[in-house]
Amino acid sequence: MKFLDRLEGLSKRFDEIEAALAQTGGSFDQERFTALVKERAALAETVEAYRSFRRLQAELEASEQLSVGEPDPEMAALIEEETRMLRERLRSLEEFLHLLMLPKDPNDDKDIFIEIRAGVGGDEASLFATDLLRMYLRYAESLGLRGELISMSENESGGYKEVIIAVKGGSAYHYFKYESGVHRVQRVPVTEAQGRVHTSTATVAVLPEAEDLEISINPKDLQIDTFKSSGAGGQHVNKTESAIRVTHLPTGLVAASQQERSQLQNRERAMAMLRSMLLDQKRREADEAMGNLRRSQVGKGDRSEKIRTYNVPQDRVTDHRINQSFQNLKAIMDGAMDRIVGELQRDEQARLLAGETIAS
Secondary structure, eight states: OHHHHHHHHHHHHHHHHHHHHHOOSSOOOHHHHHHHHHHHHHHHHHHHHHHHHHHHHHHHHHHHHHHTTOOOHHHHHHHHHHHHHHHHHHHHHHHHHHHHTSOOOTTTTSOEEEEEEEOSSTHHHHHHHHHHHHHHHHHHHHTTOEEEEEEEEEOTTSSEEEEEEEEESSOHHHHHGGGOEEEEEEEOOTTOTTOOOEEEEEEEEEEEOOOTTTOOOOGGGEEEEEEOOOSSSTTHHHHOOOEEEEEETTTTEEEEEOSSSSHHHHHHHHHHHHHHHHHHHHHHHHHHHHTOOOSSTTTTOOTTOEEEEEETTTTEEEETTTTEEEEOHHHHHTTOOHHHHHHHHHHHHHHHHHHOOOOO
16 A cells, blocks of 8 residues: 555564764764754654554554464454454554544744734724634633733723734644634624624634745835734833834735833834735635635634634534534633544545545
């Protein structure tokens, strides 16, 4: 099988890396050593599973040979049961290997920026945007990740018209990449005297943080403005123009940061956000030019793509991409997003497996 040939190649490469790392003679190359350690770590789980698969294959072959011509009925039954169990374990391990060999999203290990904007629904939409912000911050905390506020724009209702956060700590994109799109809430607003259910929306964009080498920005293409921070922060935010707004003139993209106390720190934050926005735009343009619509349910991250409905009266969250509903909305809004994310991950894996051609 070509599939097993690929795994055998990875196994041999793993041994080559082990041998290279064991060599102590000659000059030490820190950069090469670090690269080999990373490559070994990336291969370790797959190679271990493949070698277990090979051992099980050998055990199964031996068990099948033992069953041939076994005169003792009782012993033959025991061997047959052992053979059946080995086949099941082998089949399960093969499925696991297929999952391990699926193409990895190159952004999965990256930190992210999440931009949430109130959509249709006025004050209720801004309150819903605030609820989404809280949900994401709590989910990040449950994963051991760190959520940091970058910029915000509040309205009189106490909600956010727009808010941007960074989520850091490793593999943030792996968990949050499914959130881009339109989120819809159906509930009775606090201002509704008649008890009627209203529908409001908020849009979410999840951007992996771009490396410096991935995007080159000409300083001449930037317009940098300072302004006073708004929102929480005490007297300091009202006295100094520490907030920074960076406009990329060729594209019109704007990134801002206002939560740090110094202009330099806010500029660094805003530039990191701008690089991510430019990288995202570059990826979209490449996808459209090649007609490359990703098979996974991450979709294109399009703001117009309605992905989820939060129905408060029915205590239900429905993800429209996988056509599944989840009860206990309060727990989900408190950050218990594991079930939803898990189902989206499984659906993505199933789609990738269905599109994978494995020749014998």
